[in-house]
Amino acid sequence: DRASDAVAAELAARGIRKGDRVGLYCPNSDAFAIAYCGIVKAGAVVVPINLLLHPREVAYILGDSEARAVFYGSAFRASIDSIRGMLPALSFCVEIGEGSPPSGDLAFADMIAAGREPPEVSVDPREDVAAILYTSGTTGRPKGAMLTHRNLVSNTFSLRQALRLEPGRDRIVVVLPMFHSFAATVGMLFPLLHGCSFVPIPRFDPEAVANAIAETQATLFIGVPSMYASFLRLGEADTAKFEPLSRP
Numbered sequence: 001d002r003a004s005d006a007v008a009a010e011l012a013a014r015g016i017r018k019g020d021r022v023g024l025y026c027p028n029s030d031a032f033a034i035a036y037c038g039i040v041k042a043g044a045v046v047v048p049i050n051l052l053l054h055p056r057e058v059a060y061i062l063g064d065s066e067a068r069a070v071f072y073g074s075a076f077r078a079s080i081d082s083i084r085g086m087l088p089a090l091s092f093c094v095e096i097g098e099g100s101p102p103s104g105d106l107a108f109a110d111m112i113a114a115g116r117e118p119p120e121v122s123v124d125p126r127e128d129v130a131a132i133l134y135t136s137g138t139t140g141r142p143k144g145a146m147l148t149h150r151n152l153v154s155n156t157f158s159l160r161q162a163l164r165l166e167p168g169r170d171r172i173v174v175v176l177p178m179f180h181s182f183a184a185t186v187g188m189l190f191p192l193l194h195g196c197s198f199v200p201i202p203r204f205d206p207e208a209v210a211n212a213i214a215e216t217q218a219t220l221f222i223g224v225p226s227m228y229a230s231f232l233r234l235g236e237a238d239t240a241k242f243e244p245l246s247r248p
Contacts, residue, residue, distance in 0.1 A: 002115070007038025009116035010106070014092060016069060018043030018121055021132065023062050023070035025049040025080070027202035028178045031096045031108060033188050035071045038111075040149075043121035046131045047144075048179035051076070057142075059083040061134050062090065065144055071096055071108065125149040133181050156190045163220070167195025171218040175201040175209055175227070186222055206230045207238055214241035221245060 016022065022039045024046050026032045039046040047065045049058055058079060062070060066089045072080050074097025081102070084090065095101035096108040130149045134142040165172075174187030178200065191198045199216050201209060204227060213221065221242075231239070 001037075003034045003112045004037035004041055005118040006112045006115050007035060007108075008041035008118035010111040010114060011038065011042040011044065011069065012119040013116070014069070016042050016044050018123075019129075020044045020069075021047050021065040021067045023047045023049055023065070023067040023072075024179070025051070025058065025070060025072040025076055026096050027051060027073055027075070028174055028183075028200035029073075029096075029202060030200060031073075032178050032200065033192065033198075034112070035094075035096065035108070036184075036188070037192070038118075039071075040130050041118050041121070043119070043123065043128075045129050048131070048133060048184065050134070050179055051177065055079040055082050057137075059086045061142060061144075062087050064142075065132055065134075069093065073097060074099070074101075077102065123149055125153065131184075133184075152185070152189055153193065155185050156193045159186060159190045160194050163190075165191075165194070165196050165220065169196075170220060171197040171199055171216055172220045172222065173199045173201065173209060173212055173216075173218045174222065175204045176222060176224065183222065204230075206234055210234060210238040210241040213244055217244045219244060 022044045024035055036046050047067055049061060063086065068089055068091045071094045074095055077095065080093060092106060094106045094108050094111065101107050126148060128149055129146045130152055131147045132144040133147065134144050136142065172187050172191055174183055176183035178184050178188050187198050199212055199218055201212055
């Protein structure tokens, strides 16, 4: 909460205002959640970017949404460098990662370290957009689906009724991409808004997931069929690490 406050404050100090769009081009991590919440706290609209897209496709989404800023993971520095000149609305970029960012970009860690108070922003939950998620574009150009604050919060309340997880106890392992609506809602927003925890994993590896479940005593894993099929091929030593998921 304090970290995302600081991010919101720095965005406001750099001219980001209510309704401005801000791209988020980052793997699953605590930084993804902090940046996401900081963007929303600034009154801006978060635009998550699919990490598998070609830079030209990333440029299209950032251009179509008229993003004024973008947070990017250091692994995607080259992609951002290759499209900066294609984005006239872009005012600045923030690099998430260790080390110094390119000249002119901000370091995510420095934004948090500044520790400034967030701006006061008036939000109409029913009307104001919190996030724009772009479709896959299989039949044409991707289209931005606009989700209001009320849309997102309503989804998390539905999950609370369906899953009946216990605040302060339950932990969700999130290896599905948080730029996607499912993982963002079930794996990130739900636990943040209802007192649970989440364990972000940037890349799917069956053994790494098993280790994370054992180490964090996670109580819920969200996945797709191909992931569960991979788990079936693990040895007994690894499958034993899934035991925390069976707790009542």
